[in-house]
Amino acid sequence: MSAAVPQGRRPGRLTVGRIGVYAFLVTAALFFLLPLWIMVVTSLKPMEEIRLGNILALPAAMTIEAWSKAWSSACTGLECNGISVGFWNSVRILIPSLILSIMAGAINGYALSFWRVKGANVMFGILLLGAFIPYQVFLYPLVRIFSLTGIYNSLTCIVLVHVIFGLPTMTLLFRNYYAGLPIELFKAARIDGGGFWSIFFRVILPMSTPIVVVATILQVTGIWNDFIFGLTFAGRENLPMTVQLNNIVNSTQGERAYNVDMAATMLAALIPLVVYFVSGRWFVRGIAAGAVKG
Amino acid sequence: MSTVSVRDVTVAFEAVQVFDGLSLDIQEGEFIVLLGPSGCGKSTLLNAIAGLLDVAEGQIWINGKNVTWEEPKDRGIAMVFQSYALYPRMNVRENMSFGLKMAKTPKPEIEKRVTRAAELLQITPLLDRRPDQLSGGQRQRVAIGRALVRDAAVFLFDEPLSNLDAKLRNELRVEIKRLHARLGKTTMVYVTHDQIEAMTLADRIVVMKEQKIQQIGTPDEIYHRPANLFVAGFVGSPQMNFIKGRLENTGEGLSFLAGDRRLSLSGYPFITAPSAGQDVVLGVRPEHLEIASTGIWPGFTVDIVEPMGADTVIWCSDAVGSVQVRTSGSRRATPGESVTLHVDPTQVSLFAADSGERL
Secondary structure: OOOOOOOOOOOOOOOHHHHHHHHHHHHHHHHHHHHHHHHHHHHOOOHHHHHOOOOOOOOOOOOOHHHHHHHHOOOEOOEOOOOHHHHHHHHHHHHHHHHHHHHHHHHHHHHHHHOOOOOHHHHHHHHHHHHHOOHHHHHHHHHHHHHHHOOOOOHHHHHHHHHHHHHHHHHHHHHHHHHOOOHHHHHHHHHOOOOHHHHHHHHHHHHOHHHHHHHHHHHHHHHHHOOHHHHHHOOHHHOOHHHHHHHHHHOOOOOOOHHHHHHHHHHHHHHHHHHHHHHHHHHHHHHHHOOOOO | OEEEEEEEEEEEEOOEEEEEEEEEEEEOOOEEEEEOOOOOOHHHHHHHHHOOOOOOEEEEEEOOEEOOOOOHHHHOEEEEOOOOOOOOOOOHHHHHHHHHHHOOOOHHHHHHHHHHHHHHHOOHHHOOOOHHHOOHHHHHHHHHHHHHOOOOOEEEEEOOOOOOOHHHHHHHHHHHHHHHHHHOOOEEEEEEOOHHHHHHHOOEEEEEEOOEEEEEEOHHHHHHOOOEHHHHHHOOOOOOEEEEEEEEEEOOEEEEEEOOEEEEOOOOOOOOOOOOOOEEEEEEOHHHEEEOOOOOEEEEEEEEEEEOOOEEEEEEEOOOOEEEEEEEOOOOOOOOOEEEEEEOHHHOEEEEOOOOEEO
16 A cells, blocks of 8 residues: 555544544433433333333333323313314414414515615614513503404414513514615616505515525414413413413322323424424525625 | 707606706707716616616606606607616517507508518518527627617617627627618717717717716717816727826916926916816826837836737836827837827827816
C-alpha cells in the first residue's frame, strides 16, 4: 500500500473525540426518551405488575386493557365514558378554530404587506402588543362580554376565543412571509385587473402552502394543548380533551390506576404528535421557503 | 396628439417629495426610454403612470383621457417587470390569460389572443409549462406575452432585461425593438439604467437625475449634444473626457485654453453668448480624439492600453491630466510612448464650469 495521495473525496476519520461525542449524544437521547419509555410500558401493564415497582421493566403480561379503559370507560368526575368524549370535543373545537384563525391571519398579513393601508404599521404594532399581554388578564372581561352577548359556554364562544388569540401570531407569520414575496407580483396582478379578493385567492393564497403548513402546526398544537380557555369558555358539554384528562387523573378513588392515566395522557398527546411526524418535512421547507423567491 | 401626458406631477412618499411638478409628453407610437442612475425616480415615474402609485398633485393623461384617479386596469396599459412577476402557481397559458379572465373576456377571444401573442413571441411550445420550468429569457418572453394579450395602447417596461445575462439581454433587446415596429402604433415607455438599451431602443431618451429631467432628446442629440455635464458623463462608454479650462480671445476668435492645450472654437455653435475669461469644461468623446502625427495637442504619454476587440482604448496623459482615446481595434501602443493628439473641433461640447450647462 502506498501512502494515500490526496485526490477525490476526503476519507472520513473516526477519532476518539468523535466517538465520545456520539456516546454523549446517544446517552442524552436515551435519557430524554426515558419518560416516554416509562409511559408506554406502564400503560401496557396490568396493575398487579405496576405494584411490583419495576417501572423500567417490560410488561410480563402485555395488555391493552388500560388503553381501552382510558378511551371509553374511565371516569371523569361522575360520568364514566372515558376520554373519547373529550377527544371529539377537541376535534370539534380544533377544526373551525384552525380554519378561521389561519384565514384571518392570512387576510390580515396580505392586507398589511401588500395594500399598505393607512396606519397599517400602527395597527400591526397594536396587534403584536396583544400577543405579549398574559392571557389571564383577558379572562374575566371576556367572560363578562360573552355572557352579556349570550354566547358564553358554547362551541362558538371557544372557537371565537381561539381565533382572537391566534390573530397576532398568525398575522405576524403571514405578514412576514408575504413581505418576502416580490411586490412586483402584486403589481402585475393589479394591472391585470385583480381586486382585493381575487388577488388574494387566485395569486397570493396558492403561493402560501409552506406558511399555511407552518401555521397549521402551530395552531393544531396550540389549540389542542389548550387547557385554560377550554375550561373557561367551552362549557360543560364541550370540554376539550386536556380538561377531561385532568379530570381522569385527579378524580381517581382508591388505588391510582397508573396504567389508565398513562394511556389517557398518550391518547391526548396523539394528535400533535401525528401532526409533527406527518408535516415535519413541510415544516422545515416552510421555514426555508422564505429564502427562496417564488 | 400625445398618448401619455404627465402634467406637473408631484409624488410624495410620506414626507419626502419625490417629484416636484414633473411634466412629460409622449407621442403615439413613440418608444420612450427613461434613463438614469438608480434612485433617480425613473421607476417611480413609471409606477405613477401605471397607477400603482398615487400622485400627490398634477394629472396623468393616457389616450386623451384624464386617468389620474383611475385604477391601473382601467388605464389601457400593460406592464413588464424586472423580476418577470409571473404567477408561480399558474402555467404559461393561465399567466397570459389571467388579466383577460379578470376582465371577463369571452373564452374564444382569450384563446385567440393568447395564441397570437404566443406565436409572435415564439413561446407556443411553452404554453403548458409552469414558470419554474422556464429559463430566465423564456420567463421574460412570457411576461411580455402577458402584456401583449392585453391589447394595451401603452406598454410600460420596468428594467425588463436587467435580470438576464448579457447574451440574452442583447437578443431580447432586438426582439423588443422588432415587436415595437411590428405593433405599429403602440407606445412604449421603458425604464433602464443601461445606456446601450436606451441608445438602441429609444425614439427619444429622457435622462433623469435626482428626480429631475435633465434632457429629453433623440439618442443622437443626447449623445452628441448633451445638455449638461451629467448627461455628457452618464451616456457613453468609455466616458467622455472632461478638461477644465478657460475661454480666451485669440487672433482667430474665441479659444479654449487648458495648460498647453489650446483649441480654436471658431466653428463651435454656441447656444449662449460666451465671454472671454469664463471658466469652462471641454467635453470630448474618446472617439473624437485621435493619435496623429500632425495633431494639435503634443506632449502626451501613453499610460494604459485596453484592447476591446472592435476598438482599443488608449489612456494618455500630460501635465494637465489624462484622457481616453478610442482607436481602431488593430491599433497598438506601448505604455510610455510619446504621442500627439488631434481633436475634431466640430465634435466637442462645451459646458459652463459653474452651472454645468451646455454653452
